[in-house]
Amino acid sequence: MSGDMLTISDRIQQKLDDLTRAERQLALSILENYPASGLGPLTALAKDADVSVPTVARMVQKLGYKGYPEFQAELREELRAKAKDPIAKHDTWAEAAPSEHMLNRFTDAVIGNIRHTLGQIDPAAFDAACGLVGDPARHLYIVGGRITHTLAEYLFLHMQVIRPNLTHVQSTSNSWPHYLLNAKKGDVFIIFDVRRYENNTLKLAEMAHARGAEIILFTDQWRSPVHQLATHSFSSRIVVPSAWDSAATTMLLVETMIGSVQNLHWDETKARMEELEDMFDQTRLFRKFT
Amino acid sequence: MSGDMLTISDRIQQKLDDLTRAERQLALSILENYPASGLGPLTALAKDADVSVPTVARMVQKLGYKGYPEFQAELREELRAKAKDPIAKHDTWAEAAPSEHMLNRFTDAVIGNIRHTLGQIDPAAFDAACGLVGDPARHLYIVGGRITHTLAEYLFLHMQVIRPNLTHVQSTSNSWPHYLLNAKKGDVFIIFDVRRYENNTLKLAEMAHARGAEIILFTDQWRSPVHQLATHSFSSRIVVPSAWDSAATTMLLVETMIGSVQNLHWDETKARMEELEDMFDQTRLFRKFT
DNA sequence: ACAATTGTGAAAAATTTATCACAAGTGAAC
């Protein structure tokens, strides 16, 4: 064998720390669609990664190759070896781990959940729900339970940037009745309720419903009793090889909703985002881009 | 796309009959270890197939390409495409919606993120990290930032059931220095930090590191500066068609970790879970299973 | 303000590709 067991991908990741900003950007670009981009001409790679030609030349040498052609040669060798290798099992996600490894079993389950969930979703209902959520004239209440309040808050944090006039309610807190005092007809409640379904959440939903509010429910495949009150319900499959349920699929739906709603009033959202950025800059809460 | 669906491999096999002896010999050599050999220089390919250089040049044109570089470019494109969607392509996810619908675009992106992320994860590091997290002798601190504290809390809520001796710290709060007073050598910090990377989080990590604690970092593909202090880092790809990033992949990793750690001491975990169930029953917080 | 990083534009060096003319080889037909 000409080389060691390390793939170039491994080697790049190992060296990632020793690389400078532009070089890292280049490295990630190589990994992004590996190994195709590294097999083209140097200039194309540079343009692809949005770095200059010398940067590529410099990094390749930093990685220990005499020049770009040598680097490419090893990439090809690797590709050749991989194709030859009978263990080209493409059904595992973490290729370095056996398929029985938790990483692969879990990922399998989650992908399956996503497939199943998306297959059953009604796009029209989803769009309608996004329309409700994006309407700034309606006050938006986001409600989560013991575990799901984390998802609720995730949604809340993003919605806060997209639109005004919203509240995060934790149904397990005993202060939620106060919020409902202000709820009025036409307001929107996004409610998260997965097993085990919470009594408080149901009561809250009933009162919201009684006041004429629209309810959008995120639940699991067995559907929280809240769904009878809901204008739109979205059920995720949540089974994983664990004693607990998976929130990953629900998270996907939530993020999709964020993405959709943001598009409804993109101009305003953009303005709000920029304003937020400015404020962050002033508080120096975040690091400058390195 | 301008090109047809045929791979170069297909195209070669189709034309195999129209080719002359030397050309066929060349063609078979290309297919022999495909596509690696076609990606090297023309001369190498000629030598490999034991034909002359003009033969290669002639055949490439016979196949319909303007020249060898064009042939190579298509090979690379093919490789790129193949790496991109080993699983997708067949069906849209939300079948009732067009593939341009946000539901499908978003899901595509997240599935791609998962695949990419899992492909780069080191299972040994993951197992080692789970070992640290599952060790009840070490105090466990879970740290999140402005957005990521939701993930942190999700992890915290589950870990709370699995093991004692843990704390949820929000790095954006200004009370976190108090927690660090108690941190000692061997303790474990699980830190979430994705862009934009937060100064507070970095400071916290530095102090934890100075006290000899082990740091496990969940970050994005650009990697928070905290990773230099971390014992184990796990980077998720987080790009989605939205103005924000996706936490879904990180969520998957977190849940997998929960699943793995729970297995390490399943007996105790089970006992704790049952105890928790009892307490919930007494508080009548949840609905009885219907 | 300083040091390190990075891009620019350009030019030189190296490699690769494309062609050419011609000789050698092949096999089928007569």
Next chain:
DNA sequence: GTTCACTTGTGATAAATTTTTCACAATTGT
């Protein structure tokens, strides 16, 4: 056995492309 049409390799060369390197300016973080 000879001829003929066709294929292939050789060696050389021109053209094109790619790689490498340079000095210097712009940028960035400290």
